[in-house]
Amino acid sequence: MAKSKGKPRADDKALLAELDKRLASLQEGKGDWNEFWLWWDEHFAIKGKGILDGFLKQKELARGWDSKSKPKRKQS
């Protein structure tokens, strides 16, 4: 499970309303994308190393690319 220590949870509804407002502004050509992504990371990001690699590794397993698996023996 996710570790819950740290900052208290924000009000999701308010956060999403703020996101919609910012995206609408950007769509109209107002605002700065770099600033938006900094704000995005502060609110919607997940911290943790190797998460993407773990996700991609599972995909490799689904392709049968697991190099550690042994070839099947013939059934007698």
Place this chain on the structure above:
Amino acid sequence: MGQQIQAEKKAVVNASVFLTAILVDEPKEVRQGAFQLLQDIVAQKVTIHIPDRFEDEVLGGLVEAVTKGRPILATPTAIFSALQRFIRVATIHHRSIDWHAEEVLQAALRWRVSYYDALYLVVAQKVGATYWTADRKLLRFLQHHRFPDLPLMAWIGDYR
């Protein structure tokens, strides 16, 4: 990889691209490509096409991310809702209407990839889109084998 690829007007993205946008500790170059693609979606510079399994795949990745990592502020539900803002404008391709299990199965066997890899590639092939992914190993494998009927494919870190 390494070369800069001009953004295509049509793009098929897999879940790894969207996940990259929320994983703050992933390499900057990969995230920059994902951010730029999301910006272009909002600005309607690119139209994205996704199979109807896309949201399930993103949710699967989100569960894994939340289990292994720590959301900075928003709850997982809010993070998913935030990502959905970028999916709203996507063209969604539905099973048995826009794509068929049999053709995806045949493609997976032909290209020697997973059924779900093949699904995205088949959608990209059908609509003439570039397939964008964070999965460099998959791209290397497909580029090495040079299957003649694959769509254009690219690594999200090369998106400009």
